[in-house]
Amino acid sequence: MKKNHQNLLFPALLLMFLSSGNLHAQDAKVTVSEDPKFENLLKEKRRINSSITVNDRYKIQIYNGDSETSKKTLNDFKKQYKNFDGTIIFNTPFYKVWIGNFKTRIEAERNLNDIKKNYPNALLIKPNK
Secondary structure: OHHHHHHHHHHHHHHHHHHHHHOOOOOOOOOOOOOHHHHHHHHHHHHHHHHHOOOOOEEEEEEEEOHHHHHHHHHHHHHHOOOOOEEEEEEOOEEEEEEEEEOOHHHHHHHHHHHOOOOOOOEEEOOOO
16 A cells, blocks of 8 residues: 555656746736826825924914804915915814914014014914913
């Protein structure tokens, strides 16, 4: 019986050894096509992320009040000052319109003087301080 198994084992091993030389990995080229809107979304995400870090930045508050007026104020502001980023923050019970993301107080004060010409109640704030 042992001889019978050895007689079958050798040809099976020989067949596996010879056939293994013909094995090849799959060669494939992958092409990724990216929707042009994807890059725009990434830019918007980067912009939003940079404005999230409000702890160490100065902002200018141009409005404090109800929801509808805050939306109108922000839209009007964006038409006048296209270089500034603005957002509406809800802090019970009021909506606040915050403008800018200034690194230094001096930079914020320079812009505050210009903005006060159209928004006399504007004030300089440093959120979370």
